[in-house]
Amino acid sequence: MANILIVDDSRTSRRMLRAILEEMGHVVVGEGVNGEDGFLKFKELKPDLVTLDITMPKLDGIEALQLIRKNDPEAKAVMITAAGQRDKMIAAVKYGAAEFITKPYEKEEVEKVLKRIL
Amino acid sequence: MIANIVANYLVNKGLISVEQYSALFDELSKVRAKLGLIAVHEGLMTEYQADTVNMLQATMDMKFGDLAVEKGFLTPDQVQEMLKKQGDPYLSLAQALENMGIMKLTDLDHLMKRYQAENEMSTSSIEALKSDDIERIVPLFMPHDADDYKDIVLIAAKTIMRCVDNNIYPLKAYYADEVEALNGALQFVDGNPCLTTCFCGDGNSLLDIACEFGKEDFPTVNEDALDAVAELINCINGLYASAKSAERIRMELFPPEFDDCIEGIKGPRMLVMPMIVGDKSVNLVFLIGERIEFI
Numbered sequence: 001m002a003n004i005l006i007v008d009d010s011r012t013s014r015r016m017l018r019a020i021l022e023e024m025g026h027v028v029v030g031e032g033v034n035g036e037d038g039f040l041k042f043k044e045l046k047p048d049l050v051t052l053d054i055t056m057p058k059l060d061g062i063e064a065l066q067l068i069r070k071n072d073p074e075a076k077a078v079m080i081t082a083a084g085q086r087d088k089m090i091a092a093v094k095y096g097a098a099e100f101i102t103k104p105y106e107k108e109e110v111e112k113v114l115k116r117i118l
Numbered sequence: 119m120i121a122n123i124v125a126n127y128l129v130n131k132g133l134i135s136v137e138q139y140s141a142l143f144d145e146l147s148k149v150r151a152k153l154g155l156i157a158v159h160e161g162l163m164t165e166y167q168a169d170t171v172n173m174l175q176a177t178m179d180m181k182f183g184d185l186a187v188e189k190g191f192l193t194p195d196q197v198q199e200m201l202k203k204q205g206d207p208y209l210s211l212a213q214a215l216e217n218m219g220i221m222k223l224t225d226l227d228h229l230m231k232r233y234q235a236e237n238e239m240s241t242s243s244i245e246a247l248k249s250d251d252i253e254r255i256v257p258l259f260m261p262h263d264a265d266d267y268k269d270i271v272l273i274a275a276k277t278i279m280r281c282v283d284n285n286i287y288p289l290k291a292y293y294a295d296e297v298e299a300l301n302g303a304l305q306f307v308d309g310n311p312c313l314t315t316c317f318c319g320d321g322n323s324l325l326d327i328a329c330e331f332g333k334e335d336f337p338t339v340n341e342d343a344l345d346a347v348a349e350l351i352n353c354i355n356g357l358y359a360s361a362k363s364a365e366r367i368r369m370e371l372f373p374p375e376f377d378d379c380i381e382g383i384k385g386p387r388m389l390v391m392p393m394i395v396g397d398k399s400v401n402l403v404f405l406i407g408e409r410i411e412f413i
Contacts, residue, residue, distance in 0.1 A: 009373055012332045012346040055352070057373045082356025082371055086363055104281060104331075104353055 002118050003029045005045055007038030007064065008053035008080060013103065017051060017080070020110050035059025039067045042075070049118065051101070053080040054088045062091050069096045076117055120250045121146055121211045122287040122394065124226075127233055134220055143285070145218055151209035153182040155216065155223055156200045157192065159209060165224070167191050207250035252276060259288040259391065267389045270313060270358050270404050275393070277354045282330040283395050291391040296384045296413070297401055301339050303348035303376035304383070306409050307355050309362065309369035314410040315351050316403040318383055326396040341378055348374035377412050385410040 004026050008014045018028045030045045032038030036058040042050055050068060054061035061079055068075050078099045079092045089100055099113045125142055128134040134142070154168035163171075163186065171185045178185065183197035192200075203209060212223045221229070234244050239258070246254035256275050257268055264271075271291075278286055302318030317324060324339050324347050332346030352374050359369035385405045392399050403410060 010345055010349050010352075011342055012334075012349045016333070055371045055373050082352050083360040085356065085359070085371065087368060087370075103349070103356070 001025045001027065002048035002114075003027050003045070005030045005032065005038070005041055005047040005050045007032035007035065007041070007050060007056070007061070009034050009056045010053070013053065013080070013105075016105050017110070020105060020107050021114075023107070024111060024114070026114075032064075035061060035064030035067075038064045039071075042068050043071060046072075049076045049078065049114075051078045051080055052097075054085055054092070055082065062088060062095060065092060065095050065097060078113060078117070119252060119255050119285075119287050120207050120247055121214075122285055123247065123255075124211060124229075124233075126287070126394070127229070128220075133229075138218065138220065142214055142218065142220075145214040146210060149210050149214045149217060150204050151206060151213040153186070153197070153200050153204075155213055156203050156206070156209055157186065157196075159212070159223055159227075160200065160203075162196055162200075163191050165222075208248035252279065256288055260291045261293065261389075264291065264389055266406055267404055269361060270315065270354075270406075271389070271391055271402070273357050273361065274315065274354045274402055274404075277350070277357065278327070278393070278395065281350065281353070282327050286393055286395050289392040289394065289399070291389055293387045294390050295386055295388070296382055297388065297390055297403060298382040299380060299401065301344060301376075301378045302380060302383060302412065303344045303351055303374055304403075304410055304412070305348065305351045305355050305374040306372045307359060307369050308372065309359070309367055311407045312409075313355070313358070313369070314385065314405045314408070315355055315358075316383055316388075316405075316410045317347050317351060317400060318380075318403060319398070319400050323398040323400050326398060327400065339378060341376065344376035344378055348376045375412075380412045382413045383410050384413050 004021055006014050006017050014031050021028055029047050030041045032041045034056045052061040052064055065077050077097050078101055079097045080101050082103050098117045101113050125139050129139050154172055157163035158165055158168050171182055174185055186192040187194055212226050215221050243258050256272055299318035300320050302316055304314055304316035307313045322339050328336050328343035328346040331350045336343035355371055362369055385408050388403050388405045391402045393402050
């Protein structure tokens with residue numbers, strides 16, 4: 001089971017994802033409320049995996065991903081997207097995102113994605 | 119959707135009580151239109167003939183269709199066609215109203231004609247309404263010059279039905295530069311053209327959406343509840359951006375915003391579609407080409 005950091009500006013979204021991850025037996029070690037906060041929490045908590053919402057204030061998910069991978073080139077990141085974010089997804093792959101999960105969350109999809117990368 | 123629209127009309131006209139309104143939906147969940155009702159609706163049998171077959175059924179162990187064929191009222195092919203229509207939403211509604219002793223099919227047909235006249239609707243519009251097809255119904259409630267908004271309004275309605283409540287229905291949409299509201303959530307989507315989607319309401323009108331989508335019992339429409347509403351808007355706009363990408367239109371979603379203490383929203387010629395969700399009226403507001411702002 002993995003230590004996971006959730007980064008999303010939406011409290012609802014963080015709570016929903018946390019519930020799924022904890023039900024799967026993972027430990028949510030922290031939550032970031034925007035890209036900047038997420039990067040700082042990543043450095044502090046050193047999780048096995050970070051989930052990054054793409055659309056966030058201050059630093060968005062792609063910008064946070066760049067900082068995180070610069071800090072730790074081995075960092076595993078799953079991008080959280082609404083549908084229709086194709087360009088952002090391409091950019092995320094370029095900067096080292098391992099996988100994507102689309103909102104609204106479906107437990108089966110989250111499980112499949114995490115199995116592939118953990 | 120047709121059941122909600124007609125039931126709401128019946129309440130407004132004083133033809134059923136609020137208690138009967140609720141009971142109607144319980145009945146609808148159990149009901150399947152009987153062949154006799156369908157045959158009368160299709161003009162294949164008179165009410166008298168259908169009643170005759172019904173009475174014969176009380177003394178003979180035969181199906182309605184078989185008896186009607188034996189009596190020469192219907193052909194076997196007609197019975198097969200009617201069987202396919204048993205799940206018809208309008209006929210199911212008619213059956214539920216008849217089962218509850220509220221009105222017969224002919225009364226419902228008359229009522230629909232009255233509704234058609236009062237709302238200046240065409241016969242094809244009424245047929246669209248009876249189809250219960252959201253893609254045909256929602257445009258009926260939109261202004262004639264709102265074609266550009268059809269995609270986003272339909273995606274919003276379908277997403278609410280899928281993620282919040284299957285029993286929503288729209289009221290007549292209109293344009294406005296300002297809308298009064300006490301709280302709301304919105305999201306700007308950049309693109310060519312750009313779009314803003316906003317859900318706003320008075321008091322607790324957004325509460326059902328927040329609780330259902332957020333899967334949490336919010337006591338009131340506070341910031342956490344609005345965050346859930348904002349997430350729903352984010353999903354709706356994402357689906358819209360996805361649909362537009364097929365037309366090679368690139369759209370970028372901005373972080374949603376919400377405010378639980380506003381006087382309203384403003385934007386030049388916004389499309390306002392009031393939607394009944396649960397027992398509350400919520401304003402779904404869209405603006406293509408400009409931003410909507412909280413006041």
